[in-house]
Amino acid sequence: MSRVVIAGGSGYLGRALAARLAREGHDVVVLTRTGSKDEVRSSKGGPAAAQPSRIRYAGWTPNGTTGAWSEEVAAADAVVNLAGAGIADRRWTESRKRELVDSRIESTRSLVAAIREAEKGPSLFVQASGIGYYGSYDDGPPLDESSPPGHDFLADLCVTWEGEAKPVQAFDCRLVTIRSGIVLSKDGGALKKMIPPFRFFAGGPLGSGRQQMSWIHRDDWIGLVAWAIRLPLVTGVINATAPNPVPNWEFSRTLGRAMRRPSWAPVPGFVLKLIVGEMAEVALLRGQRVLPARAQELGFAFRYPELKAALAAEFGAA
Numbered sequence: 636m637s638r639v640v641i642a643g644g645s646g647y648l649g650r651a652l653a654a655r656l657a658r659e660g661h662d663v664v665v666l667t668r669t670g671s672k673d674e675v676r677s678s679k680g681g682p683a684a685a686q687p688s689r690i691r692y693a694g695w696t697p698n699g700t701t702g703a704w705s706e707e708v709a710a711a712d713a714v715v716n717l718a719g720a721g722i723a724d725r726r727w728t729e730s731r732k733r734e735l736v737d738s739r740i741e742s743t744r745s746l747v748a749a750i751r752e753a754e755k756g757p758s759l760f761v762q763a764s765g766i767g768y769y770g771s772y773d774d775g776p777p778l779d780e781s782s783p784p785g786h787d788f789l790a791d792l793c794v795t796w797e798g799e800a801k802p803v804q805a806f807d808c809r810l811v812t813i814r815s816g817i818v819l820s821k822d823g824g825a826l827k828k829m830i831p832p833f834r835f836f837a838g839g840p841l842g843s844g845r846q847q848m849s850w851i852h853r854d855d856w857i858g859l860v861a862w863a864i865r866l867p868l869v870t871g872v873i874n875a876t877a878p879n880p881v882p883n884w885e886f887s888r889t890l891g892r893a894m895r896r897p898s899w900a901p902v903p904g905f906v907l908k909l910i911v912g913e914m915a916e917v918a919l920l921r922g923q924r925v926l927p928a929r930a931q932e933l934g935f936a937f938r939y940p941e942l943k944a945a946l947a948a949e950f951g952a953a
Contacts, residue, residue: 773845819949
């Protein structure tokens with residue numbers, strides 16, 4: 636049993652992670668900008684099956700400095716940093732891009748400052764990042780944790796974000812950086828946004844459909860973070876992706892079959908660029924084939940290594 640602080644833990648990933656950790660016997664404190672909540676929501680969107688008394692919420696202001704909330708960090712055994720504005724929530728204007736950067740940098744700086752000021756402090760810091768670190772490509776070789784960073788907006792963001800967490804290592808704190816792929820859950824994230832077109836028989840591949848999609852089921856993402864918390868040998872960068880990425884056309888076809896819908900209406904690249912601008916070129920029309928080399932090397936067992944089973948788990952498909 637330990638105390639885990641989750642920063643930015645009120646989203647669809649953080650809620651499910653908090654519930655999982657509570658079920659495993661951890662005391663969980665969720666730092667949120669909105670202050671206390673009456674209950675945590677479960678991974679299925681309803682009241683958590685975990686013991687509610689093990690999960691509580693505390694308000695914080697992640698502005699690059701510390702505050703009263705720092706006492707929660709000082710008393711924690713582990714801190715999980717998921718804080719940051721949603722990458723795909725809005726069009727990437729210059730002001731939005733600044734918000735995406737600042738929300739990640741300032742929250743990470745606040746947590747690192749709290750650890751620096753703590754008399755003892757946590758022994759583990761789990762830092763969120765993304766496979767956007769590697770850049771996006773029309774085609775290219777498989778990428779793993781040893782691959783260099785890319786040179787687009789998301790790559791630069793991830794490099795800077797990860798760099799802000801590195802000082803915790805000077806405080807005898809194990810640092811694990813989770814570079815997440817597309818986390819699949821119909822409750823939120825990318826998959827939730829893909830569902831409506833398929834539901835209305837208008838789903839299909841994006842652009843050429845050849846771009847690789849590196850995905851992971853939410854249950855495996857949660858399991859990977861819980862595994863990293865549990866095992867001291869897990870350190871450094873871990874790619875949170877399933878071992879079998881697929882091209883976008885195959886993802887669309889498999890999603891259509893899981894939803895019992897056709898996948899026949901491709902969205903032309905120029906249309907996506909008109910709708911979402913720069914995000915289309917970086918995050919939608921180009922992809923990455925990212926493999927979880929270190930997770931597999933260290934013995935993590937994926938529950939859903941194949942896309943068909945992962946989507947069947949969400950939609951109840953045979």
